[in-house]
């Protein structure tokens with residue numbers, strides 16, 4: 001067991017956009033004494049990890065990109081390979097490879113009161129100490145695979161969409177996709193005409209609206225090379241998407257007029273069979289679960305080689321050869337794809353974190369995960385959680401939120417360093433009042449009152465994965481440091 005140890009000013013855990021953005025911001029302010037710790041053998045997070053066929057972003061790429069890093073996107077909604085190219089370009093531009101230790105899974109973080117720093121322990125026993133700790137382990141990086149009876153008995157291939165085996169040839173095979181969320185809606189149309197048989201197990205249908213994708217013409221791409229034009233497009237997209245909050249939070253009438261009507265129209269146009277249409281019609285308010293953007297999902301679900309199994313004929317058990325449904329149908333399979341999502345709430349940070357006096361973050365979050373600005377927790381000095389509780393966003397780009405968090409995080413780090421202090425910590429009453437406000441605002445949102453169960457909710461029933469408001473409100477909060485809310489030691 002290696003017991004090496006090293007010390008840095010800032011440790012960043014995770015090399016997705018959250019970690020990269022933190023590293024870029026440190027570099028921009030001349031802080032070079034930092035390290036990125038990444039558990040995988042590669043950098044880049046989400047788009048390097050999620051390599052399933054059809055993976056693509058659901059937010060227009062000019063907005064789903066870092067504000068200072070425009071890119072020559074080939075289409076409005078970039079696909080996985082282009083998102084990987086973009087991420088790699090950012091990594092290369094800021095020379096972040098040398099700053100990253102790969103295969104470095106953080107197994108534990110502990111605040112050392114005497115030396116006022118964080119000690120991170122790798123699974124192998126190696127240690128890193130750091131004055132500041134930026135956790136950027138991702139909101140959707142802990143995949144969930146339900147424990148179906150007999151799951152491990154299956155003798156064919158099986159994997160989660162998050163862990164797609166790119167060496168597996170699915171062509172001509174008998175495949176089951178379990179799940180009907182955002183990843184399933186991308187993978188199903190991408191493989192439907194390549195596999196021999198496709199069985200889709202859907203517990204709850206999602207509302208689906210058309211995906212307004214568009215491949216840029218060469219002259220448009222040339223025009224978008226101009227920074228001013230790119231930023232204008234970015235702004236137009238931003239404000240168009242921000243309008244969605246009016247529906248999600250303030251008016252179900254708007255939601256029904258804008259989204260439900262389009263969803264029903266698409267369903268009627270693409271699904272002729274009334275029984276299938278019924279199976280695909282959700283019984284909860286549109287927006288309560290993530291709205292799917294797709295023109296290709298319904299045609300894939302209605303192919304002669306596809307069978308849709310709804311919750312009336314769900315999975316009873318998994319056997320060596322395949323799946324037995326609740327109605328007793330035996331389905332022989334070569335591949336089971338788990339498109340069953342992530343633990344975005346209670347399991348937000350997957351390793352143990354011990355703060356001042358040995359208090360465990362897990363205990364602090366026993367009722368539900370909570371943090372000031374979704375980023376700072378009392379008793380956990382100098383710890384910043386990127387994409388923490390209630391920073392998720394359904395209507396716009398997660399990168400806008402990450403960049404907003406950086407304003408707060410870097411502001412805190414600058415303050416401690418400027419004053420030659422040791423640590424900064426949010427006051428308990430400030431966190432309490434912030435969290436109370438967030439959850440009282442949440443009451444009026446469709447995620448709380450839309451009549452569905454979703455991955456946005458923790459076991460406690462609190463909606464944890466979403467920010468209940470306009471993203472510009474969050475940006476304003478993160479940009480306005482409140483000294484009274486903090487204790488600087």
Ligand SMILES: Cc1cc2nc3c(=O)[nH]c(=O)nc-3n(C[C@H](O)[C@H](O)[C@H](O)COP(=O)(O)OP(=O)(O)OC[C@H]3O[C@@H](n4cnc5c(N)ncnc54)[C@H](O)[C@@H]3O)c2cc1C
Pocket residue numbers: 013014015016017018019037038039040043044045046047050055056057058059064104105106107136137138139140141183350351386387396397398399
């Ligand atoms: C399939 C998919 C589609 C998505 N589509 C959209 C979209 O359309 N629009 C949108 O706004 N958002 C989307 N998201 C959300 C996405 O998570 C964010 O956009 C963004 O990529 C989050 O970046 P991150 O750096 O916080 O997390 P990630 O990109 O997940 O990076 C986290 C990194 O931390 C590493 N890590 C985790 N635990 C440890 C540990 N213990 N030790 C060391 N390293 C660790 C992981 O290996 C990973 O590299 C999508 C997510 C998924 C999974």
